[in-house]
Amino acid sequence: MSHRVVRKISRPEVEVIRTLGELGVATVHEAMGRCGLMRPYMRPLYPAARLSGPAVTVSCHPGDNLMIHAAVEVCQPGDVLVVAPTSESTDGMFGELLAVSCRAHGIAGLIIDAGVRDAVDITAMQFPVWSRTVCAQGTVKASAGSVNVALVCAGAWVHPGDAIVADLDGVVVTPRESAAEVARLGEQRRAKEEKTRERLARGELGVDFYGLRAKLAELGVCYVDDESAGR
DSSP states (O other), X not given: OOOOBOOOOOOOOHHHHHHHHHHOHHHHHHHTTSOOBOOTTOEESSTTOOEEEEEEEEEEOTTBOXXXXXXXXXXXXXXXXXXXXXXXXXXXXXXXXXXXXXXXTTOOEEEEEEEEOOHHHHHHTTOOEEEEEEOOOXXXXXXXXXXXXXXXETTEEEOTTOEEXXXXXEEEEEOGGGHHHHHHHHHHHHHHHHHHHHHHHTTOOHHHXXXXXXXXXXXXXXXXXXXXXXX
């Protein structure tokens, strides 16, 4: 197999990335037609973590972080490292020293379908990380892989330069080519939800606002005044 490090990739506009990050995972996911989510086991190291940025992808051997080090060199400030081992791994492939290196190069954060170690130290420095698990098992630097190639990370296709948004709801991937359109649709959805929020906050019932009474009737749900009537 040929291994390579691709130095130059196309990225979405900075303003598009910013908007997607402000919208958050749930809204972006809905604006995309409910697709692009990574598996729900991908969790942030600390609840307040959130990020948005272009993906720099890393395909690597399980238990080997050589290619993560190689990827740092080709990252631009604001990029997100998206790491997927070629087979399942829970080893701690990323630790505090790598986080320090990433921070020094302006990397926005890490998405890794494997384990991370030094979780306390990484949390203390507030470097955003989403991972499969936390594990102190160390790794080696011995096997070739590739940087900036298409890969599957936690069940989602990721191409170099795709927009990554991550927060407490998980991780969503927006294809680079559709990022601007998704941002536009997401802003429309946010404006609509704000109006809905105001109506619900005033006490309007969801069954009325969403027109659900007809659906309840269609499904045979009936209202009774006495609980004994349903026995």
